[in-house]
Amino acid sequence: MAPFFSFGFFGETGSLVAAVAIGIAFGFVLERAGLGNAKKLTAQFYLTDLTVFKVMFTAIITAMLGVFWLSWAGFLDLSMVHVNPTYLIPQMTGGLIFGAGFVMGGYCPGTSCVAAVIGRKDGWINMLGMLAGVFVFGESFPTLQRFYDSTSLGTITLPDLLHLPYGAVVCLVTLVALIAFVGAEQIEGMRRGNEQTLPE
Amino acid sequence: MNRPSLNKTLGAIAVLLAVPALFIGNPGRVRRVSVDLNELSSLIEREEDHWTTTELADWLMQKNAGVRIVDLRDSADFARSRIPGAERIALSDLFSGKLRRDETIVLYSNGGTHASQAWILLRADGYRHVYTLRGGMLSWEDDILHPEPPLSPAVLARMRFFGGDPSRPSDTSGGSGAKALTPGRITRKAPARPNVSPEPERRRDGC
Numbered sequence: 001m002a003p004f005f006s007f008g009f010f011g012e013t014g015s016l017v018a019a020v021a022i023g024i025a026f027g028f029v030l031e032r033a034g035l036g037n038a039k040k041l042t043a044q045f046y047l048t049d050l051t052v053f054k055v056m057f058t059a060i061i062t063a064m065l066g067v068f069w070l071s072w073a074g075f076l077d078l079s080m081v082h083v084n085p086t087y088l089i090p091q092m093t094g095g096l097i098f099g100a101g102f103v104m105g106g107y108c109p110g111t112s113c114v115a116a117v118i119g120r121k122d123g124w125i126n127m128l129g130m131l132a133g134v135f136v137f138g139e140s141f142p143t144l145q146r147f148y149d150s151t152s153l154g155t156i157t158l159p160d161l162l163h164l165p166y167g168a169v170v171c172l173v174t175l176v177a178l179i180a181f182v183g184a185e186q187i188e189g190m191r192r193g194n195e196q197t198l199p200e
Numbered sequence: 201m202n203r204p205s206l207n208k209t210l211g212a213i214a215v216l217l218a219v220p221a222l223f224i225g226n227p228g229r230v231r232r233v234s235v236d237l238n239e240l241s242s243l244i245e246r247e248e249d250h251w252t253t254t255e256l257a258d259w260l261m262q263k264n265a266g267v268r269i270v271d272l273r274d275s276a277d278f279a280r281s282r283i284p285g286a287e288r289i290a291l292s293d294l295f296s297g298k299l300r301r302d303e304t305i306v307l308y309s310n311g312g313t314h315a316s317q318a319w320i321l322l323r324a325d326g327y328r329h330v331y332t333l334r335g336g337m338l339s340w341e342d343d344i345l346h347p348e349p350p351l352s353p354a355v356l357a358r359m360r361f362f363g364g365d366p367s368r369p370s371d372t373s374g375g376s377g378a379k380a381l382t383p384g385r386i387t388r389k390a391p392a393r394p395n396v397s398p399e400p401e402r403r404r405d406g407c
Contacts, residue, residue: 011302065217072227079297155297159226167221174218178211 002076027114036114038106038122045103048191050184061177068170078166088151105129235324249319250334251306253343257358260284268299272309272318273337283308283333283340284362291318301327308333308340342367 005015033055034040043049070076102108107115107126115123141148158169243249251259259267260283269286271278278288289298291314299305305322307315307330315332322330333340342348345364347355359366 005302061214065214065221068221068227069217072224078227079295080301081297083297165225166227167224171218171222174214178214181207181211 001074002070003080003082026110027117030111030114031118035111036118036120036123038115038120041108041111042103042106046191047187050188053184054181057177057180061174064170064173068166083155083157085155086153087149088153090148090150233324233326240320240323243323250332252334253339254354254358256283256306256333256340257344257362261358261361267304267306269333270299270305270307270318271337272307272314277310277337281337281341283337294318294322295325299327302329304329304331306331306333308336310337312336 004010004018010018030036033051035052035055040049041052044052067076067078067081071078098108105112105122105126107123109130112123112126112130116127117123137144158164158173159166162169164172256269269283271282271286271288272291273288275288278286282288286308299322305327307318307322309315309318312332312335315336319330319332335343344358344362346367347359347364348367351359351366358364
C-alpha cells in the first residue's frame, strides 16, 4: 500500500535514495523536453511557445488521474499523501518573486540545474543566484518568520475549497486542461504568425 | 503515429479516465484493515500499550524530542488545560493524514476511554509506535500537577516543573475526604506555563 514511506516500507535513507532516483529521472525528462533552454522557457511568457505550460499541466493531469485511480483500487491511501499547507499571502508573494526571476533569468530552480549540468554557463549563474537567494533567505528568516507563517489556510485542497467530491474535481480539472491545451495551440499559432524576432 | 494523432489519443484516454471519476466521487471512502488480535492482546497484557504519567513527565522535563502528544478531548477541555506540547486532534480527524506511521504518538483523553479506542484503531491501521497515557488527563492532574502529600523529591520536582501545587483533601458531603470531580471535567485551575516550550513542527516541501 502506498505511500510507501508512510507505511514504513522504507525509512529516511530509502526515501533519500528514492528522491535521488526520481530527481535524476525528472532532470532527464526535462532536458529531453527541451526545458534546459532559456529561450524556450521564457518564450512561454511571450506566448510563442507554451511547451512549459503543456508539460507541467500534462504532468499534473497524469499524476492526478493516477492518484485517484490507485486510491480507488486500494493501492494508495490518499489520506496519507502529504499535502503542503497553504499560506496565502507569503506563497503569492513568493510566486511573484519566482515569476519575475524566471523571466529575468530564463530558468526556474529545476531547469537551472538542468541547464548547468548540460554545460550552459547561464544555467550555472542562475543556479548560483538561487543558492545565494536561499542563503540570504535563511539568514533573514528570523525577521521574515512572522510574515512567512501568516495567512495559513491549513492543508486545503480543491475539493475542500469547492465543496465537491474528489472525482468531480478530477473530471473538472481534466476538462479544463484539455481545453487549455487546445487554447495554447491556438495562441501559439496566432503569436508565431505575428512574432517579431527576439534579440539574440 | 504522428503527433496530433498521439495528442488526440492521449486526450481521449484522459477523458475516459476523468468522466467515470465524476460518478465515483471520493475514492477509498471505506478502508478495510486487518488486525492481529493476538499481537494486540499481548501488547496490552505486557503493558506495552501505554506510558505512565511519570514517564511522560520525565520525558518532557528532559526536553526529549520525537514524541507527538495528541489530545483527543473537545476544544473546551483543551483550552482549559492540556499537557505541555500536546496538540488537539479529534477522533474523527485521526485518519486525515495528520499522523505519520513512523512517529511515536502518545494519546490521551480525560480518563482513557477515547484514548484506548483510538489506540486500537491506530494500531489496526498500521501505527506501530502509538501509546495511551494511562489514566489520561485526570491522572496527569492527580500524579503530576496536584500530587498528594507526602511529596518525594522527584514528585515535587515534577509538580514544580509543570506549575502545579500540592493537593488538598476536598470537603464532600459524605465526609469521605475523596476528591470531588465531575466525570469528564477538569475542575482545577489551569496550570501555569511550564518551562517546556515546544515548537510546532512545520514541514515545507517543494522543488
